[in-house]
Amino acid sequence: MDILARNNVTVRGPEGAQPMVFAHGFGCDQSMWRHVAPGFADRYRVVTFDFVGGGGSDPAAYDADKYASLDGYRQDVLDVVRALDLRDVVLVGHSVAAMVGAMATIAEPDRFASLVMVGPSARYIDDEGYVGGFAREDIDELLESLASNYLGWSAAMAPAIVGNPDRPELGHELTEAFCRMDPDVARRFAEATFLSDNREDLPRVPVPTLVLQCREDVIAPMEVGEYVAEQVPDSTFVALEATGHCPQLSSPELTSDAIGAWLEGRVAA
Amino acid sequence: MLRVNATFLRWTARPLEAVVGRRLVDLLTPGGRIFHETHYAPMLRMQGSVHEIAVDLRCGDGSRLSVLLNATLTRDEHGAEREVLVAVFDATERRRYEQQLLRAHDEARAAEARAMTLARTLQQTLVPPVPPRVRGLTLAATYRPSGDGSQVGGDFYDVFPTGPDEQVVVLGDVSGKGVDAAVVTSLVRNTVRALAVLHHRPSSLLAELNDIVGFHETDRFCTVVILRMRREPDGAWRVVVAAGGHPPPLLLRPGSAPVEVDVNGPLVGILSDQEYTETELRLAPGEVLVLYTDGVTEARREGELFGEERLRATVGRLGAADVPGLVDGLRDEVVTYQDGVTHDDIAIVAVSAAPDDEPGPDLETG
Incomplete structure (x- = not known):
């Protein structure tokens, strides 16, 4: 199977440079990194991709059983890294992909040099002695919300997105698939994401890790990010002056600077 | 939220001071908040607008209001984000109808699965x-x-x-x-x-x-x-x-x-x-x-x-x-x-x- 086509892999930047792989979270696709990833392509071999089921990935490759848990998504990361035979990889994961990235570094420590977790959460649902920020009912409600929102999407959103005269810079091929997902795929991804519990993985992350935390992140609140940073052995916690769950969109410069500074050793661990 | 109209306050049963200064996402239900952060906000930033996002607003009296949101992000001459214009539509009826449709859809699927099982079972007797x-x-x-x-x-x-x-x-x-x-x-x-x-x-x-x-x-x-x-x-x-x-x-x-x-x-x-x-x-x-x-x-x-x-x-x-x-x-x-x-x-x-x-x-x- 052609992994590069399956995961709609894009590679930029100088050949032979250290690889930097960006993984998107639940909701959209690799275009989430459009304001951040290109900025690293002058000195890194920048790889972006779509998880199977999202964006421009191959719909035929979707396997409901495989992607019912985050293991399937971890496998996607490893598949991409192996297909390009990358080593010494800087892996940048947003939201659930931060945790998927952690799982990937644990599975194949030899391929990864460091991990950047943007807005991570090890578990979204509150547990005894642990605040995740959500109750089980909240997640059920999200699933309902997804069903309601995806109802009209498959048909209605595509023309709305493509025919957007205000932002002509949006690439046609990006917008067409942007945030679009088969409702069943979205539901399964949401379940895999928001019902996951990766707390036991954190102490096993074998590489230096940067935890980037936003202020006022309703999905991964401050204490959740702090918990991740506490549990990952070799970690650096940086609170960004950015709001919301997607700093790579709301504050791309801050996000890029924070990642760049850490990679270049300008932030003390 | 910088400005809202009287209708929004009436629908949400909230006084002006309980709304202005807060974020829209704060008025959403937890599930809606996740959807807001994973879909609505990224799409708004990337496309400049979103259409017919279905969420529930939490009202001051504890009730919920199903709404559809259309939003447009305006930018200044340098491209910096200025404000988001949001039109809120009461979608109570529509949501109810959608839920019936979804239920019917789920039931149809279940019925199909039952028919398939029935066919296989019957076939096995032949x-x-x-x-x-x-x-x-x-x-x-x-x-x-x-x-x-x-x-x-x-x-x-x-x-x-x-x-x-x-x-x-x-x-x-x-x-x-x-x-x-x-x-x-x-x-x-x-x-x-x-x-x-x-x-x-x-x-x-x-x-x-x-x-x-x-x-x-x-x-x-x-x-x-x-x-x-x-x-x-x-x-x-x-x-x-x-x-x-x-x-x-x-x-x-x-x-x-x-x-x-x-x-x-x-x-x-x-x-x-x-x-x-x-x-x-x-x-x-x-x-x-x-x-x-x-x-x-x-x-x-x-x-x-x-x-x-x-x-x-x-x-x-x-x-x-x-x-x-x-x-x-x-x-x-x-x-x-x-x-x-x-x-x-x-x-x-x-x-x-x-x-x-x-x-x-x-x-x-x-």
Whole structure:
């Protein structure tokens, strides 16, 4: 199977440079990194991709059983890294992909040099002695919300997105698939994401890790990010002056600077 | 939120000061907040606008209001984000209707799954669960429903004893598909069993079956081939063959090409008072009789039939030595010929006299 086509892999930047792989979270696709990833392509071999089921990935490759848990998504990361035979990889994961990235570094420590977790959460649902920020009912409600929102999407959103005269810079091929997902795929991804519990993985992350935390992140609140940073052995916690769950969109410069500074050793661990 | 209108305050049952200065996401339900952060906000930033985002607002009185949001992000001349204009639509009725639609959709899916299970279960009653094991007889059978198996097909087969060292093998095809075809299939299969007690001769069994199916209230008819087999002391089987509108069985003798058994008769269940003929043959150890339905010969590839010639060639190539291999190989060949998408069900039964030295299992079939 052609992994590069399956995961709609894009590679930029100088050949032979250290690889930097960006993984998107639940909701959209690799275009989430459009304001951040290109900025690293002058000195890194920048790889972006779509998880199977999202964006421009191959719909035929979707396997409901495989992607019912985050293991399937971890496998996607490893598949991409192996297909390009990358080593010494800087892996940048947003939201659930931060945790998927952690799982990937644990599975194949030899391929990864460091991990950047943007807005991570090890578990979204509150547990005894642990605040995740959500109750089980909240997640059920999200699933309902997804069903309601995806109802009209498959048909209605595509023309709305493509025919957007205000932002002509949006690439046609990006917008067409942007945030679009088969409702069943979205539901399964949401379940895999928001019902996951990766707390036991954190102490096993074998590489230096940067935890980037936003202020006022309703999905991964401050204490959740702090918990991740506490549990990952070799970690650096940086609170960004950015709001919301997607700093790579709301504050791309801050996000890029924070990642760049850490990679270049300008932030003390 | 910088500014809101009076309608928004009335809908959300909140005073102005409880709204202005807070973020829209704060007024959403937890599930809506996740959706806001994973879909709404990224899309708004990337596209500059979003349409018809379905969320619930938490109102000051504790109730919830289902709304649709249209939002546009405005930017200043340098491209910096300035403000987001949000139009809120009360979607209470619409959401209720959507939920009914979703429920109906889920129910339809569940019903489809139940129908599929029902079809499979029903189908399983029309063929033996596993090919029966009969002393002195090597027997292999396969059944494959057409398409995705969501409909009960009309093909059936059966093998049952009528006495010590006496077996009846029957294979047939009821016209049509679905439940009423299954009713007739079941009728035919059970009637053959009952008639086998009364009629020693397959030809007279078929004649009476013809009348019974003809009198049945459905307008279904069927094709049937029937073997009455008796084991001889030397291990060979004496076989009497009769058929009604059915492709004749193939007889494969080692070292020669397969030949059709010369037997045929009228379709079963159309005209009353039909006469059927029969042919008798001896099936020596190592020789194979292959019974099949027209799902084999009438399989199509770009309009071209699989056909009898290809069937004989395939059976000849697969050979008599491995009876289960012959049946499975033939089925696979026919399925592959149609690129895996079968339009008719396929039933194949092959019988062979087991060699004398083969310790056949001593159980009778049921």
